[in-house]
Amino acid sequence: MVEKLNDAARETALRGLNGWIYDAADDAISHVFKFKDFSEAFGFMSRVALAAEKAGHHPDWSNGYNVVRVKLTTHDAGGLSAKDVALAQAIDRIVG
């Protein structure tokens, strides 16, 4: 059973991520990605989808043309967990 991160662990984890914003109300981390066009945005989503399936952990996300809004939280834990941090790191690698 995955556990929520405590405050100290969360702060440490966030320092290792690029531009993710902590949303205390949802105990989640979010990032808005803007791309050249829809094709670039959808390519990003396709790569993230494969990483999510591989991890067995999935984003809550939306797409409008060239913008992808990603929110990560662990539904099974009721908040932010190490799985969210790991997926955020994978997403950071995808965007480079």
Ligand SMILES: C[C@H](O)[C@H](O)[C@H]1CNC2=NC(N)=NC(=O)C2=N1
């Ligand atoms: C059974 C459960 O839905 C699965 O273990 C996974 C699927 N993907 C998931 N993704 C996220 N973000 N949180 C979860 O708790 C989660 N659970």
